[in-house]
Amino acid sequence: MSTKRIVIIGGGFGGVKCAQTLRGQLRSQDAELVLFNKENHLVFSPLLADAVGSSLSLDDVIVPLRQLLPGVQCRTEEVKNVDLAGNRLEFESHDGQPRQLDYDHVVLACGNISNLNVVPGMADHAYPLKTVGDAAVLRTHILSQMEKAEVCDEPEKRRWYLSFIVVGGGYSGVETAGEINDLVRSSLRFYSNIREDDVTVTLIHSRDQLLPEISPQLREFARVKMEKAGVSMRLNARVMLATGEGVGLKDGFVRGGTIVCTIGSTIAPVVDRLDTPKEKGRILTDPDMRLRGRTNAWAIGDCANILNAHDGQPSPPTGQFAERQGRQCADNIVRVLGDGATRPFSFKVLGQLCSIGGHSAVAEMFGFKLSGFLAWFTWRGVYLFKLPSWSRRVQVGFDWAWLLIFPRDLSCIKTDVTERITHAHYEPGDCIIRQGEPPSGFYVIETGDVEIVRTSPEKPEGEVIATLGAGNFFGEQALLSNRPRGASVRARTPVEVVVMGRNVFTTISKSLAPLRAALTAAITRRSAASWQERPAVLAALREFKLADFIEPAPTPLLKPTDTLYEVTYQFARHPSDFFFVSPDGVRLVGLITLTDLLRAQSNGMKPETPLAEFMKPDPAVLAVTDSALIAASAFREHGFKTLPVVADTTSRRIVGVVRVRKLIARVLEVVPPPTGLSVPPVA
Numbered sequence: 001m002s003t004k005r006i007v008i009i010g011g012g013f014g015g016v017k018c019a020q021t022l023r024g025q026l027r028s029q030d031a032e033l034v035l036f037n038k039e040n041h042l043v044f045s046p047l048l049a050d051a052v053g054s055s056l057s058l059d060d061v062i063v064p065l066r067q068l069l070p071g072v073q074c075r076t077e078e079v080k081n082v083d084l085a086g087n088r089l090e091f092e093s094h095d096g097q098p099r100q101l102d103y104d105h106v107v108l109a110c111g112n113i114s115n116l117n118v119v120p121g122m123a124d125h126a127y128p129l130k131t132v133g134d135a136a137v138l139r140t141h142i143l144s145q146m147e148k149a150e151v152c153d154e155p156e157k158r159r160w161y162l163s164f165i166v167v168g169g170g171y172s173g174v175e176t177a178g179e180i181n182d183l184v185r186s187s188l189r190f191y192s193n194i195r196e197d198d199v200t201v202t203l204i205h206s207r208d209q210l211l212p213e214i215s216p217q218l219r220e221f222a223r224v225k226m227e228k229a230g231v232s233m234r235l236n237a238r239v240m241l242a243t244g245e246g247v248g249l250k251d252g253f254v255r256g257g258t259i260v261c262t263i264g265s266t267i268a269p270v271v272d273r274l275d276t277p278k279e280k281g282r283i284l285t286d287p288d289m290r291l292r293g294r295t296n297a298w299a300i301g302d303c304a305n306i307l308n309a310h311d312g313q314p315s316p317p318t319g320q321f322a323e324r325q326g327r328q329c330a331d332n333i334v335r336v337l338g339d340g341a342t343r344p345f346s347f348k349v350l351g352q353l354c355s356i357g358g359h360s361a362v363a364e365m366f367g368f369k370l371s372g373f374l375a376w377f378t379w380r381g382v383y384l385f386k387l388p389s390w391s392r393r394v395q396v397g398f399d400w401a402w403l404l405i406f407p408r409d410l411s412c413i414k415t416d417v418t419e420r421i422t423h424a425h426y427e428p429g430d431c432i433i434r435q436g437e438p439p440s441g442f443y444v445i446e447t448g449d450v451e452i453v454r455t456s457p458e459k460p461e462g463e464v465i466a467t468l469g470a471g472n473f474f475g476e477q478a479l480l481s482n483r484p485r486g487a488s489v490r491a492r493t494p495v496e497v498v499v500m501g502r503n504v505f506t507t508i509s510k511s512l513a514p515l516r517a518a519l520t521a522a523i524t525r526r527s528a529a530s531w532q533e534r535p536a537v538l539a540a541l542r543e544f545k546l547a548d549f550i551e552p553a554p555t556p557l558l559k560p561t562d563t564l565y566e567v568t569y570q571f572a573r574h575p576s577d578f579f580f581v582s583p584d585g586v587r588l589v590g591l592i593t594l595t596d597l598l599r600a601q602s603n604g605m606k607p608e609t610p611l612a613e614f615m616k617p618d619p620a621v622l623a624v625t626d627s628a629l630i631a632a633s634a635f636r637e638h639g640f641k642t643l644p645v646v647a648d649t650t651s652r653r654i655v656g657v658v659r660v661r662k663l664i665a666r667v668l669e670v671v672p673p674p675t676g677l678s679v680p681p682v683a
């Protein structure tokens, strides 16, 4: 048989088991296996609560996919679309560009994503627990709340810092509440200012019993045991809203400095965009896990709605089911490749396990019910052997054993990175940013000129569409829209730039009103300057020669050493409202306008002040070789009425001046008026 390409989207429990099973059954010359996952690791979600409570380190709950899946091409990229009819998928590649890949079979195993919008205010004030990043942020937050409480002198505020609310009484809510309670209470001996009764952990659940999946006897055991350990239960309580102070219930308000939300999920965007029947967002499949009406597209795990042939019920969204579906889906694909008949998904649940904190758990396995320490020991043993690699098993086993003897780690890792503002130097011709690159920085030009170069279907070799000089900035559009760079920026002269990283840029642009205003103006100006809406104007500007618009430079040329008094005389004697400044009568070093002169006078500058102190140094210029299109873009960018023209941007030898008025007049001559308008008669 020819080599088939099987693509799996999602490296969670379902996707990984599917890839492992396929690799075990198909030789590499028969099947190329490709697995896409947004992260480079599998998250072992049943242990996320342990990472929050410092029972495990964050590294222990993830396993690198490429070490887990030898013989499978692991691609850390996000799939954006699946074209089921065309057997092709589109993904966002490393450079932010969309790319495509054909497949023979595709398996959708994308899980689901947290959706905090289920309750007003939750998205703003609550912590989700779905990814290892969520666990890291929540753990850091809990520990920093404890640090704040320790140094807080107001008893009321201290208690608020130490009140933790967990919303949702399913497995993840119960485990998280138990772990937070254990972490905080078992660590109190290291905090001299915090008393036991300052701490509250509240578990809020909308039903009358926790853990609906297990037997009533075990649920009751879990509730009583957790309450004894210090967790307050609010059952039959529905959260109506969340604020920065706590959560609102139908019958009151629960105050808390930390809200953890374990309810609410929504479908992954790629599933949302998929053209296939779904129920409540989950992909409806045939009994063998193929998408309805498809022969080579499969769905497994939390993103799929699969009927379990064992009991005729839809499969619940659990890791146990996802894993088993991954294995059986792989078996079915192998059968299809060998022209065999597929089998319906069928699975008898092995058992239920839930840790409730305080070295206690509840478990139902093979018909046996367990609770307390024995159940906890079983829970740990089962999860240890469920971990997908031996190195992780040894590591996790060691961490658990360590905690039986030593206290939990209370170091609070701040994830903020050092903010960077750097200076960079570029030589003429150097590329500062490239079209299509993902955005990373914001640039302010200190000295020198740059040119904006854009490639397009009409100009695949690239076209200079604008120039920018000292004081201008670039890079803001891609950063703000989070899209790949829309054009390249190249140095025309030696250039010095200040580079701000994304975080610094976001912080400054949010808080500094003048920069925000300048950015908004630049974005409007630059998107208007794309000329896309006036193709006739663009064509005309491309045709015009800049040389046809150049006029002689205004005389006299001023020197940087001329005084304010002398400069005032020149403006009074000559009709021009600007002059060039040159130390040797050749090289342009500055520009002075009537506005600059008036500003210098009103700022109280003395008559003997040299021109160098109030002129515009190194002004934006055009080179004689520039196109009229660049000139037009420069007028729009700088808002000037005139621009100096120099022989080249390195020597800056003065050639003359171009006036925007002349350029406009020429455009009006050749471009017909917009539809519905006519040329006004000469007065």
Ligand SMILES: Cc1cc2nc3c(=O)[nH]c(=O)nc-3n(C[C@H](O)[C@H](O)[C@H](O)COP(=O)(O)OP(=O)(O)OC[C@H]3O[C@@H](n4cnc5c(N)ncnc54)[C@H](O)[C@@H]3O)c2cc1C
Pocket (backbone or CB within 6 Å): 009, 010, 011, 012, 013, 014, 015, 036, 037, 038, 039, 043, 045, 046, 047, 048, 049, 077, 078, 079, 080, 109, 110, 111, 112, 129, 130, 171, 172, 268, 270, 300, 301, 302, 303, 317, 318, 319, 320, 321, 322, 353
């Ligand atoms: C805190 C917590 C505790 C839990 N405890 C238990 C438990 O005790 N027992 C149990 O059985 N279950 C538990 N679960 C549920 C269990 O984790 C899920 O049912 C299981 O992970 C589903 O597996 P999956 O393969 O369908 O999806 P997931 O494991 O969610 O994996 C999906 C993967 O697909 C990736 N992905 C999504 N879209 C794309 C895309 N477009 N391109 C590339 N990659 C993409 C995601 O990044 C993710 O890595 C828990 C879940 C949580 C959050």
